[in-house]
Amino acid sequence: MxxxxxxxxxxxxxxxxxxxxxxxxxxxxxxxxxxxxxxxxxxxxxxxxxxxxxxxxxxxxxxxxxxxxxxxxxxxxSRGSAKARGNLRVAVPTSFGRLHIAPHLGRFLSENPDLSVNLDLSDDFVDIVGDGYDLAVRIAELSDSSLVARRLAPVHRVLCASPEYLAKHGVPISIEDLASNHVTIAATNQDPWRLAGPSGIETVRTRAPLKTNSNEVVRECLLAGVGVALRSTWDVGPELREGKLQILLPQYRASKDVGLHAVYPSRQFLPAKVRVFIDFLAGLYGTSPYWDAGLDDWLRLPSSAKAG
Missing domain, CATH: 1.10.10.10 (Winged helix-like DNA-binding domain superfamily/Winged helix DNA-binding domain)
Known part of the structure; x- marks a missing residue:
């Protein structure tokens, strides 16, 4: 079977x-x-x-x-034992898996020598049960379902652009200015933006001579100075700290309460292999994940609806 x-x-x-x-x-x-x-x-x-x-x-x-x-x-x-055995099938978003899971797998596997990992990188919303996964890592505002979710870390998203773009087009001074006078880029499944700010929720439809379904393409275009984008700090944290990108209109946040979650089938007993992997990720990230280091001034800014 x-x-x-x-x-x-x-x-x-x-x-x-x-x-x-x-x-x-x-x-x-x-x-x-x-x-x-x-x-x-x-x-x-x-x-x-x-x-x-x-x-x-x-x-x-x-x-x-x-x-x-x-x-x-x-x-x-085997509940009392920390020993995890067998094969663990995990589905993770492509960019996040490459940046924040793959670099740590060596340590995880060395700590769990009787466990192997089948890591599938995909931005598709997989059917965990139907596709035979033990768990999935999702960056989302989760709706009620028969699945169990554990929040691993907050996810903050910022409006940002490169210094080259800003030198050429100027710094947007308001949401209206951003929407009317600037190139704004997003993957097709993330357009329009819904932003929470001093006046409540505002919607911005992106304007760019580019359409793509790839978040990684958006990221590369952002760094190349094509336009302004709404990006997660886990994705562009190093570039923000190094000055390759600059945060814009910091009083605005993504309106949805998006978080990083481990999602798995609802079971009375959580398999040891799933438990140790989730605990490992939670220990890596936590409520103040390493990718937000150095961004404290922005994260402390008030907003009417803080994301994540």
Whole structure:
């Protein structure tokens, strides 16, 4: 059942085999035996991909619950031990994972030698249960759901631009000035901006000769002097401290209470491998994360709705 679930979440037998250190032939043989035992076909196979049959879909939904219960039982037995074992599947946002998780994985793995990590970097909003993840790291204002979330750190977002851009276009003196007279850039899923300031919530639609769905493209254009952007301090903290970027209109904050969260399926017993990873991240970041160092003057400024 575990092999079947991994094939579905990985999308192919070869990918599932790599994750479980099994050959594609062994994976295929185990799936075939499972189908023979059940007396029905679970997967439709082609040379390029697999797809679940109707029976396979129903079986998969029940298998996920069974495997979660098995993991809960194992976690209950080993709950008093800090030892984490097995493979941990984690989904994280692309830029954040590259900047603030990948550099620390060596220490985490050395502290947990019986644990391996499958780290997927994606800006897609993954289905944690359906896609077979143990947890996801999300930067969001979380809505109510059946998932459990632990807040790892605040997320502050600032309006900023490069000195080169400001030398050419001037410093915006108001939200109206920013909206009317400046190049403002954002990824398509972050347009328009909703900002909280002295007069309440204000909306700014971005104006730029560029459209992109990539936050990393926005960041590079910001540093290249293309325009003004609304960026998280975890993303541009070093550039702000070094003077490569300058904070603008500091009395305005992003209106949503966005935070950094670890999100995982609701379970009575949290598996040790998930618990130690979440604790590790919480210890790295905390209520005053390292990326905000040196920005205390801005963070202490009053606003009508402080983000994060």
């Amino acid at each position: 575990e092999i079947f679930a991994r094939v579905v979440s990985a999308g192919s037998m070869s990918a599932a085999g790599r994750e479980m250190s099994l050959s594609p032939a062994v994976v295929s043989k185990r799936i075939r035996r499972l189908e023979e035992k059940l007396g029905t076909r679970l997967l439709q196979r082609t040379t390029r991909q697999i797809a679940m049959t109707e029976a396979g879909q129903g079986f998969y939904e029940r298998v996920i619950a069974i495997l979660a219960s098995v993991e809960e039982a194992e976690s209950f037995v």
